[in-house]
Structure formats: C-alpha cells, structure tokens
Amino acid sequence: MMEYFSFYLGIIVAIVLLIMLANKIKVAYPVLLVVAGLCISFIPGVPVIHMDPEVIFYIFLPPLLYEAAWTVSWKELWHWRRIITSFAFVVVFLTAMSVAFFANHFIPGFSLALGFLLGGIVSPPDAVSAGAILKFVKVPKRMSSILEGESLLNDASSLIIFRFALIVVATGQFIWSDAALSFSWMMLGGVGIGLILGWIFMKAHKFLPTDANTDIVLTLVTPYIMYMAAEEVHSSGVLAVVSGGLLLSTHRHHFLSSTSRLRGVNVWESFCFVLNGLVFILIGLDLPEITAGLESVSLAAAIGYGVMVTAVLIIGRIIAAYGAVVVTLIARNFITVADAKNPGLKGPFLLGWTGMRGVVSLAAALSIPVHLADGSPFPQRNLILFITFIVILLTLLLQGLTLPYLIRKLKFPNLDKELPEDEVYLSLKKELAAFALGQLRSNYPEQLNRQPMLQQMAIKWESVTAVSPDEPMAEECKIIYIDLLEQQRIWLLQKNKTEKTLDEEIIRRHLKFLDMEEEKLHI
Incomplete structure (x- = not known):
C-alpha cells in the first residue's frame, strides 16, 4: 500500500489542479477528470487501478x-x-x-x-x-x-x-x-x-x-x-x-448549534469535494x-x-x-x-x-x-x-x-415569474429586520432603555445594515441577542413553510447569516 502512497497523493493534487482549471475554462469538472484519468492510464509505469x-x-x-x-x-x-x-x-x-x-x-x-x-x-x-x-x-x-x-x-x-x-x-x-x-x-x-x-x-x-x-x-x-x-x-x-x-x-x-452548522458545512464541502474528484478520475484510470x-x-x-x-x-x-x-x-x-x-x-x-x-x-x-x-x-x-x-x-x-x-x-422563459434572487433577499431582509425590531421593543422594553448595545441593535435593524458594534457586548445583551436570533430563525422557518412559492435557498441564506451573527458572540 505504501509503495503507491506518492501516486495517490499526486492524484489528489492533480484533482485539485484540474478542478481549478475546469472552473477557469467553465467546463464541468467530471468531464475533465474522466478525460484526465483516461490519459494518465496510458502513461507507462502507472499502476493499474x-x-x-x-x-x-x-x-x-x-x-x-x-x-x-x-x-x-x-x-x-x-x-x-x-x-x-x-x-x-x-x-x-x-x-x-x-x-x-x-x-x-x-x-x-x-x-x-x-x-x-x-x-x-x-x-x-x-x-x-x-x-x-x-x-x-x-x-x-x-x-x-x-x-x-x-x-x-x-x-x-x-x-x-x-x-x-x-x-x-x-x-x-x-x-x-x-x-x-x-x-x-x-x-x-x-x-x-x-x-x-x-x-x-x-x-x-x-x-x-x-x-x-x-x-x-x-x-x-x-x-x-x-x-x-x-x-x-x-x-x-x-x-x-x-x-x-x-x-x-x-x-x-x-x-x-450555529457553530456546528457553520463548521459542518465547511467540513462536508471539503470532504465531498475530494470524494467526487476521486471517483471521476478513477473511472478514467x-x-x-x-x-x-x-x-x-x-x-x-x-x-x-x-x-x-x-x-x-x-x-x-x-x-x-x-x-x-x-x-x-x-x-x-x-x-x-x-x-x-x-x-x-x-x-x-x-x-x-x-x-x-x-x-x-x-x-x-x-x-x-x-x-x-x-x-x-x-x-x-x-x-x-x-x-x-x-x-x-x-x-x-x-x-x-x-x-x-x-x-x-x-433561453428559457421565466415560467414562475420569479423576481431576481437578490431582490427577494433584500425584501426578506427588511421584513426580518422589522420583525426583530418588533420583538426587541415588545419583549425587552426595559433593557432597551438602559442598554446602549441593544439600542445600537435597534438602530442597525432600523437602517437594515450589517455593521456590528465594536465594543464588547454585555452578557445580558448577549442572552437577549441570542434569543432574538432564535426568534428570527423560527420566523424564517415558519415563513418558508407557509409561503409555498418562496425559494428555500433564500431562506437558507438568511439562516446562515443568523448563524454567523451568533458565531460572532463566541469569538
């Protein structure tokens, strides 16, 4: 097994380079990998796979x-x-x-x-x-x-x-x-x-x-x-x-948790990236x-x-x-x-x-x-x-x-009369900010009056920007912010369930943003 280790390591490097080339020339990488595996198989001395x-x-x-x-x-x-x-x-x-x-x-x-x-x-x-x-x-x-x-x-x-x-x-x-x-x-x-x-x-x-x-x-x-x-x-x-x-x-x-979801996505993308590359180049080999x-x-x-x-x-x-x-x-x-x-x-x-x-x-x-x-x-x-x-x-x-x-x-027509994805995303972002602002004002009015950080959150949602406060957040604010993020998740999931024509991919983009916001609190 060890005698072929360098060969398999070289195959992994070749897969990465070929997928980079495929993205560059706008060709689906399975096509390029199968052809590359086919060509490599004709090289004298290459192990028979x-x-x-x-x-x-x-x-x-x-x-x-x-x-x-x-x-x-x-x-x-x-x-x-x-x-x-x-x-x-x-x-x-x-x-x-x-x-x-x-x-x-x-x-x-x-x-x-x-x-x-x-x-x-x-x-x-x-x-x-x-x-x-x-x-x-x-x-x-x-x-x-x-x-x-x-x-x-x-x-x-x-x-x-x-x-x-x-x-x-x-x-x-x-x-x-x-x-x-x-x-x-x-x-x-x-x-x-x-x-x-x-x-x-x-x-x-x-x-x-x-x-x-x-x-x-x-x-x-x-x-x-x-x-x-x-x-x-x-x-x-x-x-x-x-x-x-x-x-x-x-x-x-x-x-x-939000941490598990964010890190898991990165791990799974890398894992499947390697598996997909290997199986297609092995077909050619x-x-x-x-x-x-x-x-x-x-x-x-x-x-x-x-x-x-x-x-x-x-x-x-x-x-x-x-x-x-x-x-x-x-x-x-x-x-x-x-x-x-x-x-x-x-x-x-x-x-x-x-x-x-x-x-x-x-x-x-x-x-x-x-x-x-x-x-x-x-x-x-x-x-x-x-x-x-x-x-x-x-x-x-x-x-x-x-x-x-x-x-x-x-040139497919827009059969579903879909709005541009970015337009739907921004519209939903405004709705989500308005919902979070309403939750903050109705559920935490006292804390909102005495916590500057919560007031900054309210200002942020009012202006629908993604600017985060630079100074450290008080523990009480963190608890409230996490609760508000969870309420937003529930709202998004419910909206996805009730609005049948809403693209779920846009909902997932918002959910990922909420996960990233929560992840910032743990850094």
Whole structure:
C-alpha cells in the first residue's frame, strides 16, 4: 500500500489542479477528470487501478447521497414530487427496459435478463455531473429542483432493477410474488430504517453533551451506519441514507448549534469535494482493466455496442421526458398538479438531455460476480463493463460539454415569474429586520432603555445594515441577542413553510447569516 502512497497523493493534487482549471475554462469538472484519468492510464509505469465496487458502495456513495439530501430543499422536493418520482422510478424503469430489448435483439449472446442487468446499470443519470454543469449556467428553479430530486432517488430504483436481474441471470427464474415482496421490503424497509436511525441521531445530537467537533463526527458516521444497517437486512441502503438525510436536514436548526452548522458545512464541502474528484478520475484510470477483459468480442464491436446503447439511453430519456409532460397535462384535468402550465418543448428536452452517467453505474457493473454459483463464468460480464464505460464517457463528453451551450441557446422563459434572487433577499431582509425590531421593543422594553448595545441593535435593524458594534457586548445583551436570533430563525422557518412559492435557498441564506451573527458572540 505504501509503495503507491506518492501516486495517490499526486492524484489528489492533480484533482485539485484540474478542478481549478475546469472552473477557469467553465467546463464541468467530471468531464475533465474522466478525460484526465483516461490519459494518465496510458502513461507507462502507472499502476493499474482496480476499483473495488464495495469501496464505491460503502465508502463513496453514502456520504455523497447524504450531502445531496442535506442540500436539496424538502419543500421543492414535495412540490415536484410527481414529476420527480416519475423520472426517478418510471423513466428509469422504461429506460432499463428499452436497453434490455435493444441488447437482447442486437448484441449477440445477450438474453433478456442480461439486457435488464445492463439496463439497470446504465439507467440512472449522475447527479454530480449535472450539478457541476448547472453551476455555470442559469436555468429555471423548477428545472434544478427536479434534477436534484431525481438524483436522490434514481440510484435506488436502478439498483433494485440491477439486483433482480442479477438474481434471474444467476438462477434462471423470476418469481413475481417473491419479487414483489422483495421490492416492497427494499423500498419500505430502506425508508423506515433511514427515518428511525435519523430520529435516533437527532436525539443524540440534541440531548448528549456534544460540541461542534463531536456533532460533525456524528454527521460523518451517520450515512455509513444508515447504509450498512439497511443493506444488512437486504433493504435499500440508498433510500435509507436519502430518507434519513432529508429528516435530519429538515430539522437541522432544532438539534445543531450555529457553530456546528457553520463548521459542518465547511467540513462536508471539503470532504465531498475530494470524494467526487476521486471517483471521476478513477473511472478514467480503470480503463486498462476494463479493456483487458475483452476477449471474445473485438474492441471495435464493443465500442459500437457502447455507442448504440448510449443512443438508446439519450433518445429514450428525451421521449420519456415529453411523455411525463403529456401525462401531467392530462392529469391536471383530474387532480391538482404542481405545474398546470404547458412548459413547451424546451423544458422536457433539457430534462431529457441531462442524462450524464457516472460512478454508480460503473460500481454496479464492477459488482457483477466473476463466476456463477456453479463455477462457470458470468455471461458477458466483461462486455457489460466495457459498454458501461463507453456510456459514461460518451454521455459526459457529449451531453456534459454541450449542456451549457444548449441552456444558453434555448433561453428559457421565466415560467414562475420569479423576481431576481437578490431582490427577494433584500425584501426578506427588511421584513426580518422589522420583525426583530418588533420583538426587541415588545419583549425587552426595559433593557432597551438602559442598554446602549441593544439600542445600537435597534438602530442597525432600523437602517437594515450589517455593521456590528465594536465594543464588547454585555452578557445580558448577549442572552437577549441570542434569543432574538432564535426568534428570527423560527420566523424564517415558519415563513418558508407557509409561503409555498418562496425559494428555500433564500431562506437558507438568511439562516446562515443568523448563524454567523451568533458565531460572532463566541469569538
């Protein structure tokens, strides 16, 4: 292990430099990292990297899913729940089915079960890739919310398809009743375990004598425990992490201190920054091992199969996106839907084009056993691995590089009549200052008359400025100020809950500002 330490250290440095370059040239960093890994793999003397699927599933996946669950807005997730679940489950299943029938018909030696196995592997789009690209371009809020919500759930649905297909290939039979029970347990058990463990960790944070350091350590181990507990009882570890993460994220201001929240954000951003960088560069570095496994199929034929499967995935997702819109427009006549307006042709096309594949697909392919239970080689394993790599590479390069241009070219209209974010932020800041001023005057009139520091706070809120007093604050003032900050948090959270059209990201900016104000008192 130590003999490769300098190599892995160099990889970390290369990741940092490549991400800096990606930000400079406005290219999504997953694209650059995969290409760089591919180029590095051809350098003579570079160690052959073996990607253990258990490492991906148990080390990389839980924290990345957990961080995504903390970032996504539950309000937006619930608002767009129908379209999100359609893409995360229905579209993923239809995509896997289209790949299955295509592979069965056009790729020699592929049974329908093997086709579903390949479809389950390559059907889920990668959340990190889309998120990295959307940082550089402006899209309607609804689009980013749908993509974020889909990314939390599509890994679970695709891995469920993958597991069932793996069982059929290994046993040669598919029992519907057993599959239905297993599917139900994977879904309900995963969500239930995540919620139960999330509740336990929430109480641990709240009632144990923790500080910022122990709080952050607890958040780091939480996703791993959720994932392993769910997988141990054969339910969905992905759904356990997502459901538990959403529960804790929604109630973060009830059990974490401002110090823990602020420091935790910095730790998690750095941690996931390294994990994301590693997984994408490892995809490129793994090419020699994948290519070496091709024996009975020529390289040209394997590339051709990969290109055709990629085309099926892209076209199938775009068709499914338009199909989802048609279903929504029909459903609005019978039930209340989140968006009753016709989004036109641009929106579904964009959602369909954001289908870059990533590390979950490769990890699933690598987890296919080398041999069946009877000792015979697993059929088409090496070809499935190679096709998966081609799909990841082509979708990242083709869709990843063209998506920013496509978004700028389409010029999306403001479907939700959204005001500029800064304008909404300043408006809410004025409301928040007026609320805090009212609380101070009604609850602490006596202290306000005799404490100069509280009078300065009142002046600050009256002028809606962020200037802090320079002289030390009396202990009584600190207690009152902390109470006022907490009252403002409650007001913001309530406003976020009652005003359905208010962007939660703006609420979070205000909550972070309140955390920073409270943090100043401890310096």
